[in-house]
Amino acid sequence: MNFCQALISPSPPKQLLAKYFSSSPEITEHGPKDGCEEYFQIMTDVLEMSLSHVAFPRAEEGIIVDAAVGMVSVVGKGRFRSRKTKKGWDEIFIYRFSEFDEEVRVRHEEI
Template identity: 40%
Template sequence: MSAPYAHHETAQTRSSIIRQRAQAFCGAFLDLANNPPEKMLKEHFSSHNPKITEHGPAWASKRLPFLGKTFSGKDGCLEYFSLLADTLEFIPNKDTFPGKEGFVVDDMASVASGGGPQHSGVGLGWDGRGAVSVVGKARFKAVKTGKDWDEQFIYRLSGFDEEGKIGHWEVWADPLSAWFAVGGEDVS
């Protein structure tokens, strides 16, 4: 009976660590002035080829160049942050992210590129497994036009390294509202 208990104990520890890491990462967005991209990458992302993907239709990348592709490595991730900042302003509030209970953790998930979580069920080491999903809400504004809107978005953080740092940050948001705002059209 000791083996299942040990597995459960290890899983709880891993689950707690990746939940705390996810909450700290999301919390950094509430104070962007003190958390520039370089600091975000250093403090929250794995040094083992981190990735950022903001999902969306390919046609939208004409106005939203950060959309629909995976940015890899430190330089790629910095490019994502730069393209995003040149296009949209993120205006969070105290309710942008939920409390601890709003972070859904699967400490054994293995997220394949292009697919959903898959359970391998072997080993308990820090082998890139683990996924945390959270729904946030905030106001966004197009940098060039000033058009703004409120929206909900989903973050999935996965591929955690041996320190519990994020390997892959995926974003699902509202590309149609962003498309209209960047084009100077009303978002309603």
């Protein structure tokens, strides 16, 4: 997905939301439904995220599309580091995107 590739060299949270998410986005991980921009900003403030050009698979290699229910799942991998403690770790994570708008922008992201 283009959104996943955009995370490799991320734009500010507000720009990511405007480009890749619907006008009423929801992220399921932490916080309320109306906190998407705040969520991205907090993550940016506390973590450094390093994603290589192979952080996400090519569509034919590992992106799961379920057109019947309107859902896309993708596994990513990256290195994260706490800005406060400077401790870092490698992480594998799953994004699940659903409830796309008429412009095929994400309305719901689950991490």
